[in-house]
Structures are given as structure tokens and as C-alpha cells.
Amino acid sequence: MIKVNPNRMEILRLKKRLVLCRRGHKLLKQKQDELLRILNLLIGKAENLREEVEKNLCRAYHLFSLARAVLGDRVVEDVVTFLGVKTHIEVGQKQILNLRAPEFRVKLDGDVRNYGLLMTNGDLDEAIGLFSGVIPDIVRLCEVENQIAIASEEVEKTRRRVNALEHILIPDLEVTIRVIVMKLEELERGSRVRLMKVKEMVR
Helix, strand or coil, X not given: CCCCXXXXXXXXXXXXXXXXXXXXXXXXXXXXXXXXXXXXXXXXXXXXXXXXXXXXXXXHXXXXXXXXXXXXXXXXXXXXXXXCCEEEEEEEXXXXXXXXXXXXXXXXXXXXXXXXXXXXXXXXXXXXXXXXXXXXXXXXXXXXXXXXXXXXXXXXHHHHHHHHHHHHHHHHHHHHHHHHHHHHHHHHHHHHHHHHHHHHHXX
């Protein structure tokens, strides 16, 4: 219960506050539901991306191992050292409801196969192609997982606010209003009794 002076002005003020709290609770509940929906979509997207990345990386590492076994460490290291590709990552922002999450854009400059194909074999060529192709997916996965972390934190904050309104503030306001109404009714009854006694005395 909230400690206030039991009068009609206080009842009106508390009733307005109660209406506002109920409206806020409804809006926060809707926000929480929408955040959970977005969070589930992001988790599904992250799972699919992770599966794809892991599959491509496993395939690339397997081919890389085969190439090393056939060509030798020196040749593979020479080819990998002089790959003429530069990776640029641009960071932007994406709006998720009222949240701002980072958004990454990957640019690969140069040709991944700028080495002499005579000194390599198909396994190494495919492995290098897979490695260069998986980079944007890894960056995208980082972006989605970051968005999941931000959305999860906001879900937790919203849940705490919803619970505070639902289980603490709104019940307290309702109880306080009931108590004030009962006290005012009691005072009114007491006033009536006094008036009746005064009338009897006058008679």
C-alpha cells in the first residue's frame, strides 16, 4: 500500500496513475511479445548460419589437410602467404524496435586465386575458395549473435518492468484506492451519525 492522505483529491490522482500504469503495462507487454518474436527469428537465423559456417569450415579444413599432404607444407604456405585479397568491414546501425544494433558489411578486394595454378591442386583451390566464401557468413553470424545479445538484454529489462507493474505498483495502487474509499465511507457514516444525533438533540 502507498502512504497518502485519505481524501477525494488523492483518489482522483491515484486513479489517473492507475489508468496510466495499466496502459503502460499493456504497451510493455506488447513490446515484450514483439521482442520475443524477433529474438526467436534471430536465434533461428543464427542456428542456420552457424550450421552453414561450420559445414563450410570443416570441408575447407579437410581439403586444406589433403592439399598439405600432397603438395607439402612449403608450397601451401607460399600460396596462402601471397593471396592478394583484402577484407574490409563497414559498421553501420540497424533498428530493432527502439534498439540500435550494429550491422556489418563485408567487402573482399582482389582476386582470391592470384597464384599460379600449376603449383597447386584442386583441393587447395577449393579450400581457398571456401575460406574466402565463409568470411562474409562469419561476419554475418557475429552480427546476428550481437543482435541476439542486445535483444535478450532488452527482453530482460522489459520483463522486469512488466513484473514490477503487474505484481507491485498496480496492486499497491488498487489496494490504496480501496483503503481510501473505505476510510472516506467510514468518515461519511460517522458524519451522518453525528448529524442525526445533533438533530435529535435539537428536537
